[in-house]
Amino acid sequence: MSTIELAGVTKAWGGTVAVDDVSFTVEEGSFVVLLGPSGCGKSTTLRMIAGLETVSAGRVLIAGRDVTDSPPSERNISMVFQSYALFPHLDVAENIVFGLRVRKTPAAERAKRLARVAETVGLSELLGRKAAQLSGGQRQRVALARAIIAENPICLMDEPLSNLDAKLRHDMRGEIRGLQQRLGMTVVYVTHDQSEAMSMADKVILLRDGRVVQAGAPDQLYERPANVFTAGFIGTPPMNLLDLADGPEGAVIVGADGRPVLDGAGEGLKLGIRPEHIEMSDAGGLAAELVWSDYLGADTIVTARIGTQTLMVRVPGRHGTARGTRASLVWAPEAVHVFEAGSGRRVDDRQAIAMAA
Amino acid sequence: MSFARSNQVHIYGWLLLMPAAIFLIAFTYYPTVATLAHSFFSDGTALRPSVFVGLENYKLMLEDEVFWKVARNNFWFALGTIPVSVALALLMAVWVNGRLPARGLVRMAYFTPTVLPMIAVANIWLFFYTPDIGLVDQVLGMFGAPGHNWLGDPDTVLGCLIVMTVWKESGFFMIFYLAALQSLPPELEEAAKLEGAGRWYFFRRVTFPLLMPTTLFVLINAVINSFKLVDHLFILTKGGPDNASNLLLYYIYEVAFSFFDEAYAATLTVVLLAVLAVIAIGQFVILDKRIHYR
Missing domain, CATH: 3.40.50.300 (P-loop containing nucleotide triphosphate hydrolases)
Known part of the structure; x- marks a missing residue:
């Protein structure tokens, strides 16, 4: 009742x-x-x-x-x-x-x-x-x-x-x-x-x-x-929202190295990925440039840049970052959210492409 | 070194205090002390210099019938004006603090008597009280009442003064209450509303206790005002008829500047100051314990 x-x-x-x-x-x-x-x-x-x-x-x-x-x-x-x-x-x-x-x-x-x-x-x-x-x-x-x-x-x-x-x-x-x-x-x-x-x-x-x-x-x-509003309001730090564009093998992140992250077209969509679902790997991921890190004790929030877009990555423990360090970012396909850029609504029928680690 | 330095600081301090101190001493403390001293001496003339007479002037005062009449008048005047004007002020403040149309206009209307010059006010009221053709008699005449010389009758003249003073004072006190009411957080009333408290209950349990500091301030002002009324009397009655509307301060003025008995005027002044001091201290001591200051 x-x-x-x-x-x-x-x-x-x-x-x-x-x-x-x-x-x-x-x-x-x-x-x-x-x-x-x-x-x-x-x-x-x-x-x-x-x-x-x-x-x-x-x-x-x-x-x-x-x-x-x-x-x-x-x-x-x-x-x-x-x-x-x-x-x-x-x-x-x-x-x-x-x-x-x-x-x-x-x-x-x-x-x-x-x-x-x-x-x-x-x-x-x-x-x-x-x-x-x-x-x-x-x-x-x-x-x-x-x-x-x-x-x-x-x-x-x-x-x-x-x-x-x-x-x-x-x-x-x-x-x-x-x-x-x-x-x-x-x-x-x-x-x-x-x-x-x-x-x-x-x-x-x-x-x-x-x-x-x-x-x-x-x-x-x-x-x-x-x-998009909920995605950007819930969570500390909130979900990263990256603009997508069309690419030859699938949607790509605007300004990135051209690696496909989503099946099909990307124009007019945003990719959402939480900082805690991104991992830094030695190679094989999305190329990014590290900008800044906030050490919080149990973990560190690293700010990275892919092309012109910035995103945050939660890394366990302490992570010292020299400005300009190259890094490779990896995430699991099931951690990816997709939104329409215009209306901000969630899109459920799109498949994220797995990243080869 | 440090001695010289601290001396310098002292000099600065005194220099900064000096302007205010000079005025206070010249116009408040010196006159008070001089008046007190004067009240123990006889009034000097060119032929007979002033001599110390001890409490002679005070003895004279106790035997002065006019003094007792004036003191009685002042007591009734205070009793008639203070409670009514303070209560009215609170009532008006609560009313104009609420939501009502043309609130600013109503507030201004209540405050207008305070802004008007006393002499002008007294003249207006002189017209109101004029026998037969004045406003009061005109209105009463409509109900068939005969004309009455309000200010000429020893039985009604003090009442007339009281009515006018209440009209003049309550708007002034209202401003203080209004300011205090507006400093009360509105959530208090909302919290009380949720508990089902009515408006009167909320006023009695919350608003009125929280207004007590203002009430004390207003009360002390009201007492002082009731003892320092002079300007109305000049215009309206000059204390008459037969001292029926004479008040303490006006009597002091008469003694000093009409009868030129400075020593006796000084004596009366000392008594007035003493009465005011006792009342003000009494109010502080009695009320202060029950007041919640934020």
């Missing part, structure tokens, strides 16, 4: 359309990430689910009920804001039970739930502190606690980790995911960080310019990107 359903949801301010005919469903108990670059309409979409923004067209259904015109408080949802939205003059305990007080939950029940939630998010020691006296990570926990104490089945999160430092962000990812699974919550989570999306989501909905580009499990988006 799907808990949240968006059907043709559109948001327009005057002439500008922020969210354009977006439809998707969120299954009960699942962790769904709305992913996209800034300005793609992901936060607006979330705010429409919350009821903080009116819907210009389309319907929003929660638990099968049409809530398009319902106020936020009637949707049985909690929300974690990017800025946390804590009440700075109230202490941690009062911040967490704010909603319970609004709904006049009896004091004994309130205290019991507060103790349990504080324990869950590790705030028991800090209940008497003012929200303004907390560190970023602690504020984040208070915001989470306030969201889960209501025991609403749905929790919306708007870039909740973007104000934390890298280390803390990584720890909180695991905690939020763990919390969601333990409590069986349905979470809709907004982020522009694709690694956050990949590591946390059951389902990723990739948005661009207010439209859904692709929706699916993280591995689907990674392994079978439906278009």
